[in-house]
Amino acid sequence: xxxxxxxxxxRELVARCRQGDEFAFxxxxxxxxQTVLNLAYHYLGYQKDFEDVAQKIFTKVYFSLPxxxxxxxxFPWLYRIAVNQCYDELRRIRRMKTRTFSELSSExxxxxxxxxxxxxxxxxxxxxxxxxxALLKKMxxxxxxxxxxxxxxxxxxDIAYPKMAEILKCTEQAARLKVFRARSRLKILVGKALKNx
Numbered sequence: 067x068x069x070x071x072x073x074x075x076x077r078e079l080v081a082r083c084r085q086g087d088e089f090a091f092x093x094x095x096x097x098x099x100q101t102v103l104n105l106a107y108h109y110l111g112y113q114k115d116f117e118d119v120a121q122k123i124f125t126k127v128y129f130s131l132p133x134x135x136x137x138x139x140x141f142p143w144l145y146r147i148a149v150n151q152c153y154d155e156l157r158r159i160r161r162m163k164t165r166t167f168s169e170l171s172s173e174x175x176x177x178x179x180x181x182x183x184x185x186x187x188x189x190x191x192x193x194x195x196x197x198x199x200a201l202l203k204k205m206x207x208x209x210x211x212x213x214x215x216x217x218x219x220x221x222x223x224d225i226a227y228p229k230m231a232e233i234l235k236c237t238e239q240a241a242r243l244k245v246f247r248a249r250s251r252l253k254i255l256v257g258k259a260l261k262n263x
Contacts, residue, residue: 076140083131095124098141102148108218109152119155123148142232149215149233156211198256205255213248220245 079097082090102123106116126147134143206214219225219233220241230241 073139073141077136080131080134080136080140083128091128094127098144099124101145104223105145105148105218106152106155108222109149109215110155115155119151122155123151126151139232142229145233146235152215153211201256201259202252205252205259208255209248209251212244213251216241216244216248217252221249 076094079090079094083094099120102120103116106119106123110116110119127144130147134140206217209217215234216230219230220227225233227238227241227245230245231238234241234244236244
């Protein structure tokens with residue numbers, strides 16, 4: 067399906083929702099549920115409540131539909147709501163306790179391994195790789211929220227820079243800069259951690 071057809075399908079679903087069609091919103095949830103779950107999981111870094119966070123996101127989307135400008139693409143708007151909710155949840159969690167980055171699936175671990183190679187971190191053996199993955203997950207937790215979001219969007223979820231710019235409400239150049247700064251900061255944190263070993 068082309069981008070235009072995808073966008074047209076979204077506009078039709080939103081229009082049906084506004085007319086009171088509950089099945090249309092169920093279709094929106096089915097269409098974007100995995101994307102929202104992935105974002106909440108990656109960004110919040112814990113498994114316990116990320117499904118509840120995804121539910122909150124879709125609740126916000128539902129009640130915000132009357133404000134949505136149907137001439138604009140739906141996905142970046144939905145994703146922005148999801149990102150904002152994740153920020154809110156992270157602030158709430160930090161007030162309550164110190165967070166830890168949860169165990170990731172093999173697919174997600176591959177994304178983290180890509181971060182290792184992008185940051186030019188030497189890894190020799192499988193044991194080194196496992197140790198580096200654990201360290202990198204820990205360092206991701208230490209990044210400021212904006213930088214962690216940049217890493218999650220670009221390097222873990224593989225969102226292209228133009229779409230990232232829409233989601234983060236910035237220029238494409240600014241999105242690239244955020245990723246560069248986040249990667250640089252991550253490299254410094256990992257480097258310091260390795261020196262202290």
